[in-house]
Amino acid sequence: MKSKDEQKESTIIRATLQLIFREGLAGLKMSNIAKQASMAVGTLYIYFKNKEDLLNHLFLYFKRESMTQLAQKIDFAQPFKVNFKQLWHNYLAYAVDNPEQATLLEQLHYSPYLRPEVVAETDKLLQPIRDMLDEGKRQMLIKNTDNELLLAFLSGSINQIARRFHENDRKLSPELREQAFDMTWDAVRA
Amino acid sequence: MKSKDEQKESTIIRATLQLIFREGLAGLKMSNIAKQASMAVGTLYIYFKNKEDLLNHLFLYFKRESMTQLAQKIDFAQPFKVNFKQLWHNYLAYAVDNPEQATLLEQLHYSPYLRPEVVAETDKLLQPIRDMLDEGKRQMLIKNTDNELLLAFLSGSINQIARRFHENDRKLSPELREQAFDMTWDAVRA
Amino acid sequence: MKSKDEQKESTIIRATLQLIFREGLAGLKMSNIAKQASMAVGTLYIYFKNKEDLLNHLFLYFKRESMTQLAQKIDFAQPFKVNFKQLWHNYLAYAVDNPEQATLLEQLHYSPYLRPEVVAETDKLLQPIRDMLDEGKRQMLIKNTDNELLLAFLSGSINQIARRFHENDRKLSPELREQAFDMTWDAVRA
Amino acid sequence: MKSKDEQKESTIIRATLQLIFREGLAGLKMSNIAKQASMAVGTLYIYFKNKEDLLNHLFLYFKRESMTQLAQKIDFAQPFKVNFKQLWHNYLAYAVDNPEQATLLEQLHYSPYLRPEVVAETDKLLQPIRDMLDEGKRQMLIKNTDNELLLAFLSGSINQIARRFHENDRKLSPELREQAFDMTWDAVRA
DNA sequence: AATGAATGAGGCTTCATTCAT
DNA sequence: GATGAATGAAGCCTCATTCAT
Known part of the structure; x- marks a missing residue:
């Protein structure tokens, strides 16, 4: 199995931050976060329950x-x-x-x-x-x-x-x- | 837009304010503004070009x-x-x-x-x-x-x-x- | 205004039925119902609160x-x-x-x-x-x-x-x- | 698929049954079957080609x-x-x-x-x-x-x-x- | 064989805006 | 001008399946 990468959580958060800086909180989309973090949308939901949680x-x-x-x-x-x-x-x-x-x-x-x-x-x-x-x-x-x-x-x-x-x-x-x-x-x- | 009815413009703005106070900017919907101002959604677009303008x-x-x-x-x-x-x-x-x-x-x-x-x-x-x-x-x-x-x-x-x-x-x-x-x-x- | 067409409700229901017959309940999609009924998805939600309601x-x-x-x-x-x-x-x-x-x-x-x-x-x-x-x-x-x-x-x-x-x-x-x-x-x- | 462990196959089927009884066929998820059967999702796919097969x-x-x-x-x-x-x-x-x-x-x-x-x-x-x-x-x-x-x-x-x-x-x-x-x-x- | 993290297509729903009346 | 039904793009999230370990 691929063990749950502890640092992936931080990768996601950093990617999110960059996006918010670039496009604002209002324009933040889960799909873009995934793209920015180089992973699939579904993966975000492994580490965070939903957008709010993230x-x-x-x-x-x-x-x-x-x-x-x-x-x-x-x-x-x-x-x-x-x-x-x-x-x-x-x-x-x-x-x-x-x-x-x-x-x-x-x-x-x-x-x-x-x-x-x-x-x-x-x-x-x-x-x-x-x-x-x-x-x-x-x-x-x-x-x-x-x-x-x-x-x-x-x-x-x-x-x-x-x-x-x-x-x-x-x-x-x-x-x-x-x-x-x-x-x-x-x-x-x- | 910009009609003779100057007062309707103010009615819309007041209604919007009340809604934002009550439910926040993030949840603000044009349809609710219309309801709060007792008019139809379409009417909002007579007085304001769009939501941003409003x-x-x-x-x-x-x-x-x-x-x-x-x-x-x-x-x-x-x-x-x-x-x-x-x-x-x-x-x-x-x-x-x-x-x-x-x-x-x-x-x-x-x-x-x-x-x-x-x-x-x-x-x-x-x-x-x-x-x-x-x-x-x-x-x-x-x-x-x-x-x-x-x-x-x-x-x-x-x-x-x-x-x-x-x-x-x-x-x-x-x-x-x-x-x-x-x-x-x-x-x-x- | 376009007055709420009373018979549209029945149009939607009939379209839904045809789809279920053709593809089964499990494969039923709101987007297909709309297509079958020749209207936009959003219109379905004017007449029915959601899929369950429909x-x-x-x-x-x-x-x-x-x-x-x-x-x-x-x-x-x-x-x-x-x-x-x-x-x-x-x-x-x-x-x-x-x-x-x-x-x-x-x-x-x-x-x-x-x-x-x-x-x-x-x-x-x-x-x-x-x-x-x-x-x-x-x-x-x-x-x-x-x-x-x-x-x-x-x-x-x-x-x-x-x-x-x-x-x-x-x-x-x-x-x-x-x-x-x-x-x-x-x-x-x- | 079709392994030596004949009993595991039956375990999966029993677990699936219990889940369907409890929550219905419509809500049946492979991940839940795995949980109920105390095994990983991947394991299900060793014994059954896919959900339909199961x-x-x-x-x-x-x-x-x-x-x-x-x-x-x-x-x-x-x-x-x-x-x-x-x-x-x-x-x-x-x-x-x-x-x-x-x-x-x-x-x-x-x-x-x-x-x-x-x-x-x-x-x-x-x-x-x-x-x-x-x-x-x-x-x-x-x-x-x-x-x-x-x-x-x-x-x-x-x-x-x-x-x-x-x-x-x-x-x-x-x-x-x-x-x-x-x-x-x-x-x-x- | 066993694991479970990763994938991503696809579904439901919302809502700003348009337009026929 | 006023209305509100109609539109449809777009977003969030799910979940069957895969695959690296």
Whole structure:
């Protein structure tokens, strides 16, 4: 027998992503995914129950991947602000370098495909960041404000910045990034 | 298309809105719009060339309406910060009170329906706000930073705050709103 | 507008029947029904919710039609046995002349398509025959036996006779029909 | 195909039977048969050329089994009517006790799966019964009528009785069975 | 022989758009 | 202008069969 190829699942997800980038979520067809992944349509249904299931897995897969990117060069031995700044820049860099991915996650989030339970599960991935914010508050370096407010502030502004600049075909120079970070820090500092 | 009956056009747009709010953009069908608007499908095609055309009109219609909400109680005779704060609260209130609308605009924005020219046209609606930010800079009250950055910062954070709280079924108390505004003001102040 | 053509429903049903006769229930495809009925597939779905619905209507339609055939030349002014014999011959004639139809109804009956409620409804159509049997019992002309037993006896034997002869490509001569009726009458007579 | 493991063939047929009883012929899938038989799909194709082949074997297997049931307690040393009655009761008991089996054979019979040659072969199994009828005629105990007519009469009525009572969830009491046999005997007796 | 992943033709159904009335 | 029945392209998914292991 041909044993169920574990990596085929990832092949399918990557193929799907490429297609969504190229043609949008609305134009996504199972038959094209199969073509892009060089396999038969039926094979997709061996690894995913249906289109909805595939997209839910895709969502989770990329949310996890993005969290990995965010955690780069974060070292809890370092002072809070150093880590905060690193995290912020990681996030911005990710959002800038993968503009379609952010858009995709957003699109999926509000599509009829995504199951609430999957959304809830991705939310848990943010826990390390919540912990970090708590630590900042303990050290009285940042405002003692509701975590959800802080998170919304951080993610909302970063995403929107990356998006607007991408839409207008503008580059985000290091200087602009620095200015943006300063605004963020001024916003959250105690 | 484009008949004398100007009001029917608006009826269709309103009916479409209600449907999108109730069932989402993805499930939107011309036949249902017709039903909701109490007319025949064919009639829709007298007033709008096709579904795409209808949704582009809807987007514009809607963006204009939201700008009207934002401008409430703004009076250029007042000091900058008063107006800035009022604008910020107007925006947040609008985003909180109409959580589906923000989502709708987002969904539409990234759907294959929306024509770039329409997106560009709605962007012009922000000009008064850009002017206001310029005035703030002239008075050296806010940072002398790129307007797109400032706008992204403002809209991104506000939308995200409204959205997260709506998703988690949490109320945004006046205290939290005040804290959020303080963060924003700290971020932009000179 | 083109007003919903009442007779189109019957056109579809007749087209479906012809197809089932030609290619069997198992090979029945909606696209072929449309072709046979000279209309677009979509049109089928205006008149019937789906394939199952179409087949349920078909079942009812033909059960009713067959009952009409059975009732021919039945006149309650005539003596019981005359009517009984006429009914029996009508039934046999119908089963012989429409061998596919009997088979179809049987096939449908045991297919996953047929809804129990529709089966129940067709059963009600037999009431006039039950009444007739009761009258025969009242006149002490036939055995005072359970109606279901009598009905099963009558319909089962007639259908099977028509079927076997049709399968073996044999004609049912008037003599054989007379013999068969005699057997039936001997079976039920008091 | 046709391997040494004769028993596996029977395992597959039994598994198929159970599935058809439980879920009907229309929903029968090769993958489910494999699951029910605790083997891989591929294995089915070692023992049977394809689905059609499997179902033809099943039909034959089954017809033979039912004939065995019918022959129980038949002893040619006994008088004709005793055997006839025994046969009739055997048949009815079988049809009543295995209501799905009769239906299955019927369904299969009119499915596109069954090959005519197999149907013809099963018909040969009826020869002992035909012989018995001939003997009855020779002894002038039953009508001198066409055997096909007699067979159709017998099988059609019995099957239909069993079916109707099963559908209506009614029990066939010994009294009713006796009445039914009396009708049959009156029908065929000379 | 046994396995079960892979294949892909083909079925049912939806829905934007057209057009006869 | 208004209507809504008619159209048919196109998408999702199933499942009998194959074949590499």
